[in-house]
Amino acid sequence: MSPANYDAVVAGGGIVGAACAHELVLSGMRVALVEPSVICGGATAAGMGHLAVMDDSEAQFALTRYSQLLWKELAQRLPVSAEYSASGAIWVAADAEEMAEVDRKHRFYSQRGVPAEILDAQELAEAEPNLRPGLAGGLLLPDDGLVYPPCAARFLMGEAVASGLQIYHGRRVVQVTGNGAQLDDDAFLSATFTVIATGAMAGKMFPAINVQPRKGHLLITDRYPGFLRRQLIELGYLKSAHSLDVDSVAFNVQPRLTGQLLIGSSRQYGSEDPAVDNHILQAMLQRAIEYMPGLAGLSAIRTWTGFRAATPDKLPLIGICPGYENVYLATGHEGLGISTSLATGKILVDQILNRESAISREPYLPERVYALHG
Amino acid sequence: MSIETSKAGIVIVGAGPAGIAAAVSAAACGKRVTILDDNPAEGGQIWRGGRAKASTAKAARWFAKLKNSGVTVHASSRLIDANSIACTLRVETANAALTIEYGELILATGARELFLPFPGWTLPNVMGAGGLQGLVKSGLPVKGKRVVVAGSGPLLMAVASQLRKHGAIVPMIVEQANLTSLARFGVSLGGHPGKLWQAITLKASLGSTSYMTGSWVKAAEGEDKVNRIQIQTGSKIRTVDCDYLAVAYGFTPNTELAQLLHCNMKNGFAAVDDYQRTSAQGIFCAGELTGLGGVDLSLVEGEIAGYAASGRDDLARKRFPVRERARQFADGLNRTFSLRPELRALPDSQTIVCRCEDVRYGTLRQADCWRAAKLHHRCGMGPCQGRICGPATQFIFGWKQESVRPPVFPARISSLVLESTYTIEEGVNK
Numbered sequence: 007m008s009p010a011n012y013d014a015v016v017a018g019g020g021i022v023g024a025a026c027a028h029e030l031v032l033s034g035m036r037v038a039l040v041e042p043s044v045i046c047g048g049a050t051a052a053g054m055g056h057l058a059v060m061d062d063s064e065a066q067f068a069l070t071r072y073s074q075l076l077w078k079e080l081a082q083r084l085p086v087s088a089e090y091s092a093s094g095a096i097w098v099a100a101d102a103e104e105m106a107e108v109d110r111k112h113r114f115y116s117q118r119g120v121p122a123e124i125l126d127a128q129e130l131a132e133a134e135p136n137l138r139p140g141l142a143g144g145l146l147l148p149d150d151g152l153v154y155p156p157c158a159a160r161f162l163m164g165e166a167v168a169s170g171l172q173i174y175h176g177r178r179v180v181q182v183t184g185n186g187a188q189l190d191d192d193a194f195l196s197a198t199f200t201v202i203a204t205g206a207m208a209g210k211m212f213p214a215i216n217v218q219p220r221k222g223h224l225l226i227t228d229r230y231p232g233f234l235r236r237q238l239i240e241l242g243y244l245k246s247a248h249s250l251d252v253d254s255v256a257f258n259v260q261p262r263l264t265g266q267l268l269i270g271s272s273r274q275y276g277s278e279d280p281a282v283d284n285h286i287l288q289a290m291l292q293r294a295i296e297y298m299p300g301l302a303g304l305s306a307i308r309t310w311t312g313f314r315a316a317t318p319d320k321l322p323l324i325g326i327c328p329g330y331e332n333v334y335l336a337t338g339h340e341g342l343g344i345s346t347s348l349a350t351g352k353i354l355v356d357q358i359l360n361r362e363s364a365i366s367r368e369p370y371l372p373e374r375v376y377a378l379h380g
Numbered sequence: 381m382s383i384e385t386s387k388a389g390i391v392i393v394g395a396g397p398a399g400i401a402a403a404v405s406a407a408a409c410g411k412r413v414t415i416l417d418d419n420p421a422e423g424g425q426i427w428r429g430g431r432a433k434a435s436t437a438k439a440a441r442w443f444a445k446l447k448n449s450g451v452t453v454h455a456s457s458r459l460i461d462a463n464s465i466a467c468t469l470r471v472e473t474a475n476a477a478l479t480i481e482y483g484e485l486i487l488a489t490g491a492r493e494l495f496l497p498f499p500g501w502t503l504p505n506v507m508g509a510g511g512l513q514g515l516v517k518s519g520l521p522v523k524g525k526r527v528v529v530a531g532s533g534p535l536l537m538a539v540a541s542q543l544r545k546h547g548a549i550v551p552m553i554v555e556q557a558n559l560t561s562l563a564r565f566g567v568s569l570g571g572h573p574g575k576l577w578q579a580i581t582l583k584a585s586l587g588s589t590s591y592m593t594g595s596w597v598k599a600a601e602g603e604d605k606v607n608r609i610q611i612q613t614g615s616k617i618r619t620v621d622c623d624y625l626a627v628a629y630g631f632t633p634n635t636e637l638a639q640l641l642h643c644n645m646k647n648g649f650a651a652v653d654d655y656q657r658t659s660a661q662g663i664f665c666a667g668e669l670t671g672l673g674g675v676d677l678s679l680v681e682g683e684i685a686g687y688a689a690s691g692r693d694d695l696a697r698k699r700f701p702v703r704e705r706a707r708q709f710a711d712g713l714n715r716t717f718s719l720r721p722e723l724r725a726l727p728d729s730q731t732i733v734c735r736c737e738d739v740r741y742g743t744l745r746q747a748d749c750w751r752a753a754k755l756h757h758r759c760g761m762g763p764c765q766g767r768i769c770g771p772a773t774q775f776i777f778g779w780k781q782e783s784v785r786p787p788v789f790p791a792r793i794s795s796l797v798l799e800s801t802y803t804i805e806e807g808v809n810k
Binding site for chain 1 (some may be wrong): 461463749751752755756757761762763765785786787790791792793794796797
């Protein structure tokens, strides 16, 4: 067989790779996707699947909101197995200081047309009776949604395959050039464009982009229908500086459609060992029990870890890879890869095809990371 | 050669025959010994119910030895996590959780029944052979009930015999192994007169129960519970009415804890040397999880592990010939009752394979490995964490299992939380 010819090759079969491949195929290109391991088996399988809107920066807001609306649109086609639900999320405020942040967030979202509702202490207690008494209130974001990421990503890939996407399963991209990708079995996929969507692994192939693995832990319980109604996240991060090198945990729980609860979350740098770290797991669970004492008595059935692709400025890298021609990056999504995957696919392909985008692409261009290095 | 033993003493996980023999041997060497077991009484699966319900003279003898040994037995204590660097075990009891340090660790976690899916296997009153035996022991009335015992292995005869004693009508035992391989095994029993005598007395107690060989249950049928089954022999199929179907295709080892402790595996079992040592420092394994072999092999492996863990390799060596003999017998047993490939084809596309998550065979056929089956179809994601469907899919599809993560068994979240000495900054997230 002669070297395979494509318009575009996507390295990485997680949700970001799936979204990019889906968009490329829709634009009429001949596309190949290369995944060395289980399809959607990396960070896509490890994450919570919270489809969040975030306000850390205008750029983060723009990408998360755009993507959230794309998810709403896609939801009409998603299969039941993707477990999509638009049940909303509540940011929980423990005290008056955090309530001030609730007010600020509420203004921020209201000004930008995102539904948001302030809950006082009593309304919060009524919304989620299993939270501990004495919390100050919260911010309800009704548009936040949930999805089971591996099945959602597989659906995108399935649609793309039906439109001609070729999947190279069990193969790894070892090198990219301006005109294609070299695989580990010596095959060369010639292509006009190459997209790198290998998550935390992207830093291995391109050390200069400074994408670091950031380890997270999650736990899932047996089924407790009704125990929790919405995704809950603490606002407590305000009390300490948001550090990029200190291990951290936060209260973050999510009700799955099965009635199971997902309990997170943790962030660690410097570990590439996928084993569960007991001290982190324990700290994470202690934090969760502080907010929701009833969790202590529930049955845990499984724990696992995953690696987010973290960047120095907490924004993803979407666009042309500096120093390369026709090589594009779609990585660095940290904890928001599921949320922002659909928007990533859109603006990446807009860029490749020189199309207008619904949001400004500039804040996500990888060249900024080089500027950061100074 | 002897090994250093630590002050923390010897901890044994599992109070079945291997664990009991290990405890008795180590205690005889003057060691401080603790046994942990998740059942309410010692005895494991085969001697379930403990001393009060000892079913054989051999069991009674070993229970007595254990009682006189001074060994501490913690029953109803489930192991949920382990750390081979800190040499600690995390144990959950009915209302507490504790951390136990070990000097040497002997894993005697045994085996569980192997269930293979076939149409109707999830109907009420279709049960594991050992499972039904346990229920009958604890009082389930079977008098006058028609119970078919099916699957593979010597357990079937023992179960049928016990059911008959409790008044059940057992029309037949359905054994998948061929008569020729059974006959070959029967002849080889001549070298093991004790076993031969056991087999003859067991056979005698089975009276009118027929022993069908080269046969298997093709399907179970019924509305709200099983009331009839199809038995296949070669290309012939016959239908038999029944109130219960007790079915198990032998056993699969409980290796989860050994894997969590990074012990090397070999062909699906914990790999051990002559002294029952694993690849992990200070950790020994004995009994079914090192290879299926029944009570006698488990007992002698337990003895050897108990002596070796106590630094008495000399005493351990004296038991080698006994173990060798038990192993030969076990090898013959495993050859005789090896599973026929036709059993892989029993499920149809609607047959549930993963009972926790209702995942059907037709769905699983689309997956190419265990991890894909889990992630994309939820197979093995329920409370049993693949303990039942994992070995079944291993047999049917040849899938390899994943690494083991805590908790080894479902555990209360509070049991996983310890005071943490690790410095963490709370609330720095998202």
